[in-house]
Amino acid sequence: MLRERDVGIFDYVSRDVAGVGGELKTSPADFQVNELRMDGSEVSLDDDVDTSEHDASGWERAHQGSDYVRFVLRKERWDTLGAIAELAQELGVAARRFSFAGLKDYRAVTTQEMAVRDVSVDAVRALRHAQLQIGHVRRSETKMRLGGCGGNRFRIVLRRVCGGRALISRAVRALKKRGFVNYYGLQRFGGCAVRNDEVGLQCLQWRYEACVDALLRPRDGAKMSSAELEARECWMASRNARVAHSLMP
Template sequence: MTEHPLNSSEVTGDELVEVEPAEVLLTDRSAGYSPPRLLPDVRPTGGVIRERWEDFKVTEIPLYTPCGAGEHLYITIEKSNRTTIQARNHIARVMGVHPDSVGFAGFKDKRAITTQTFSVAVLSDAQVASIDAPWIRVMGLQRHKNKIRTGHLEGNRFEIRIRQVEAGTIDDAKHIVDEVASSGMPNFYGPQRFGIHGDGARIGSCLLRRQVAEVVDLLLSPRDGVEEDYREAYAAGDIQEALRRLPPGRNAESGLLSSLRTHPGNLRAAVRRIPAPLRRMYYSAYQAELFNWVLMERMARSPDAFRVPWSGDVCQFEGSRSRFHVDLDETATEREKERALKGEISPTGPIFGRKMSLPAGEAGRIESAVLISEGLRPESWLSHVRGLKLDGTRRSLRILVRDPEVIWEQPEQALLLSFTLPAGSFATVLLEQVMGSGSESPTV
């Protein structure tokens, strides 16, 4: 077998395969997110999560341990019912710094109790005591030499309580979780990746194409299925009233409305006011939707295509970002399949961008067809914002779940699932395997 190493931070894109999408694609992106269950013959537990805040807990696992010295103060907090951006902005106000100077490794669930660390470049920690509020409290302080950046994260530990289930479902839940722990599960992006109304990918697509009117409409205008008072005020032309009605934490909408109040009708200037982290999030949501589509395409051809490599695939070593192309030779492919089944490597899917490496063979045809069907080429991925690059990368198609535990809580009459996932993976993917599709019914 010949391995062709790829530097994960400096890959050169392979040639797009010129295909007719209708002749290649088996699924429709408009059908939405619908991952298949790995054990369809095992009864799902059903039930609901997030009936109470303490039912859904996420604890960040840092990529490294702070050294104890340096200009950056690492503030570990626990928050409830607030977004990561809201927590960041609150910390920035208290510490007297610009929000963009506050670092964090990744976004955490809003409707949950989450623990994560932020970094602030300050010499004194005298203001830290003022961070505590009913929804946020400081858990620890440390110092380090660098700002926390997106991706400075090893993974997350989850504790999730499933209510409205019968005690007898624990056997089925354990069976599913044991299978997932043994073989892994598809690394789909969960629905929360796409925003509260599920339109994050559409906004990212419009930003990429510089369709500013469509971006403003998606974020501000009334539409079917979305009932928000500020949208009605915007449609009536009352920008000030729309700002007054805007719910807390809606930074993109706030930036748009503030700009339109000062510069009426200038949509392009308004869109430039979308904060850089949110703009990056919208682009990422579009990339995530296309990744999910590729993964659905593969599993439509073979249920184990998320963990078993094909000829021409770009594979990744587990626990590493080192990648290589699988040769088109049948003997080499069989050898890589054996390594994948042992958990040593996994096939990867596309986070499309200008420098992303495309696979060969059938995997390359699928990824090329998805890109072409969107009217895009590798060189199309330009953010139009200085300093925000869309180079792309590869993402493992398989998640390996660590340290899973399923117990029945008699006092709570609920199942408690505990498990660890690598950074960038979604607990909802595992929950859908256990509970069944559409079982999550938060009451908050």
């Protein structure tokens, strides 16, 4: 199992302040992420304006020919791509029609804007899912673009902290004054079978064959179909990308 120290996550800004311990993400609600628009406003389902009055407005009529439907998605225990796949299946369209500004965590309650091409407003509004909530549905003339947001606002609950009020207050003051080392989280490094940072290093070193091998070789202990295993074994035995691709499910 990959540990933080394995990827260089071990140093602190405020070494003179004792830590308070605690547990993060004991439940998804303890880690809430709201996307920020480029103007700094926070994306929220509370901004919902998709009412029947809005449907009848001149704005809605003026945008009837727009190619995109933009909406707010709040999800829990879903990663962004998995949520898109689920919504695409419900709408009966390809996942590639969806666009978004950034990926959001799985073990969290996250809220972000999305757009989908060539579907009706009513179809998006009719979506119902226990862990995927849709709101603020409206026509748009543009799709979302990766990086096209002003960042994210995090609301984090730290449970089972140690130390008294004085120590906790001192730690909070140090955090406000000095900040913290903004490490990449373990999820950015991939699983144990393939480390994203190692694959990236191979690319930077122009070791492209080693990079492809790392991605396509059979993975011990990983769950995969017999067809996928056959495709991976074919690649390692023959290095024939065309045949391996034809076998990959």
